[in-house]
Amino acid sequence: MAKVAMISPSILAADFARLGEDVKDVCARGIDYLHIDVMDGAFVPNISFGPAVMKSLLGYSSAKFDVHLMIEGPDRYIEKFVTDNTEFITVHYEACPDLASTLEHIHSLGVKAGVSIKPGTAPEVLDEFLGDIDLVLVMSVEPGFGGQKFMPDSLNKIRYYADKKAAEGYSYIVEVDGGVSSANAEIVREAGIDLIVAGSAVFKAPDRTAEIIAIRGEAMK
Numbered sequence: 001m002a003k004v005a006m007i008s009p010s011i012l013a014a015d016f017a018r019l020g021e022d023v024k025d026v027c028a029r030g031i032d033y034l035h036i037d038v039m040d041g042a043f044v045p046n047i048s049f050g051p052a053v054m055k056s057l058l059g060y061s062s063a064k065f066d067v068h069l070m071i072e073g074p075d076r077y078i079e080k081f082v083t084d085n086t087e088f089i090t091v092h093y094e095a096c097p098d099l100a101s102t103l104e105h106i107h108s109l110g111v112k113a114g115v116s117i118k119p120g121t122a123p124e125v126l127d128e129f130l131g132d133i134d135l136v137l138v139m140s141v142e143p144g145f146g147g148q149k150f151m152p153d154s155l156n157k158i159r160y161y162a163d164k165k166a167a168e169g170y171s172y173i174v175e176v177d178g179g180v181s182s183a184n185a186e187i188v189r190e191a192g193i194d195l196i197v198a199g200s201a202v203f204k205a206p207d208r209t210a211e212i213i214a215i216r217g218e219a220m221k
Contacts, residue, residue, distance in 0.1 A: 002186050002187075002189035002190040002217055003189055003217070004189070004216055004217045004218055005185070005188070005189050005193050005194060005195060005196050005215070005216055005217060006032035006033065006173075006194060006195045006196070006216065007031050007032055007033075007195070007196050007197075007198060007202075007212055007215055007216050008031065008032060008033035008034065008035040008066045008175070008195055008196065008197050008198075009026050009031055009034065009035060009197075009198055009199060009202040009203060009212075010035040010036075010037050010177070010197050010198070010199035011023060011034065011035065011036060011037070011057075011199075011203075012035075012037040012048060012199050013199030013200040013202070013203040013204060014203045015203070019053075019056075019057070019060075020056070020057060020059070020060040021060075022203060023057050023060045023061050024060045024061070025208065026202060026203070026208060026212070027060070027061055027062045027063050028062075029208055029209045029212050030209075030212060031063050031202075031212060032063065032195070033063050033064050033065070033066035033087065033088075033195065034057070034061050034063045034064070034065055034066060035066045035068060035177070035197045035199070036054050036065050036066065036067045036068060036081075037068050037070065037199075038050065038054075038067065038068065038069050038070060038071060038081070039070045039071065039143075039144060040070070040071040040072060042071070042072045043070050043071050043072045043092065043094075043095050043143075044070045044143045044144035045144050046144045050077075050080070051077070051080040051081050054067070054081060054083075055083060058083060058084075058085055061085060064085055064086070064087035064088075065081075065083065065085045065086045065087060065088075066087065066088045066090070066114075066135075066175075066195075066197075067081050067086055067088060067089045067090065068090045068114075068116065068137065068177070068197075069081070069089065069090065069091050069092070069095075070092060070095075070116075070143050070144070071095065072095050073095070074091040074092075074095055074096065074102065075096075075101075075102055075105055078091075078102075078105060078106055078109065079109060082109045082110070082111055086111050087111065087112055088111065088112045088113075088114045088134065088135050089106050089111050089112070089113065089114065090113075090114030090115065090116050090135060090137050091106075091113075091114070091115060091116070092115070092116050092117070092118070092143075093115055093116065093117050093121060093125055093126060094117070094118055094121060096115075099115065099129055100129065100132070103115070103129065103132050103133065104132075107132075112134035112135065113132070113133060113134050113135070114133065114134060114135030114136070114137055114173075114175070115129065115133050115135075115136060115137065116136075116137035116138075116139055116143075116177075117136075117137075117138065117139065117157070118139050118142065118143060119139055119140070119141070119142060119151055119153065119154065123138075123156075123157045123160040123161060124160075126161075127164075130164060130168070130170050130172065131170065133170075133172045134171075134172055134173065135172055135173045135174075135175055135195075136161045136172050136173070136174050136175065137175045137176070137177055137197075138154050138157045138158055138161070138174070138175065138176045138177070139154070139177055139178055140154035140176050140177065140178035140179055140180065141177075141178030141179050143177075143178075148178055148179050149179050150178060150179030150180060150184055151178070151179070154176065154178075155187065155188070155191045158174060158176060158188065158191040158192055158193050159191050159192055161174045161192075162174055162191065162192025162193070163192070173194045173195050174192060174193055174194045174195070175193070175194065175195040175196070175197060176188055176193050176195075176196055176197065177197035178197070180196050180197070180198050180201065180215065181198060181200075181201035181211070181215065182201065182210075182211055182214035182215050185198075185214065185215040185216075185217065186217065189217050196215055196216075198211075198215055201215065202215070
């Protein structure tokens, strides 16, 4: 049986006209983290929001922030996303010419460092950094837009990092982002995932509580 996973709903799928209320609502339903997708229109072909919008949620979110920077030159902006509620700041391997330095930068600010890879990037590229990474984010869609279909090939990457973690004794969290819902969450959990990002599946669900429980793999109480 697949293990229970944690869940991090992405606010990209929330109603921005009532963002605070949406965030407060999902937090009350027992989420583990709140996923903050930041896009610059350069690294990915879409623009989302910046640190001001994220900081506006501090009074609404009881969950820690799981910040995903899909931006070029992330070192220029990392400090702006550090708050008392920020637990992870994740950057893209493809956007960091000196990843070791960027990881050190994030850690120096007192937050945990994550690294994400795009669907076309081989998982082995992170091997030399795994001891310094707190979270590995496997993109199961092309980054930039919510609501895309899950790419099954990402399961092999999840297994790769889960197996590495077990074999080498690493402590990082394995996270997946893109196209995961209650319909396919079980195969993702079976692959060894620790943390699931779900945007549309949660925020658009007719019953958010039931969807969160199903994605995590818990039994309904």
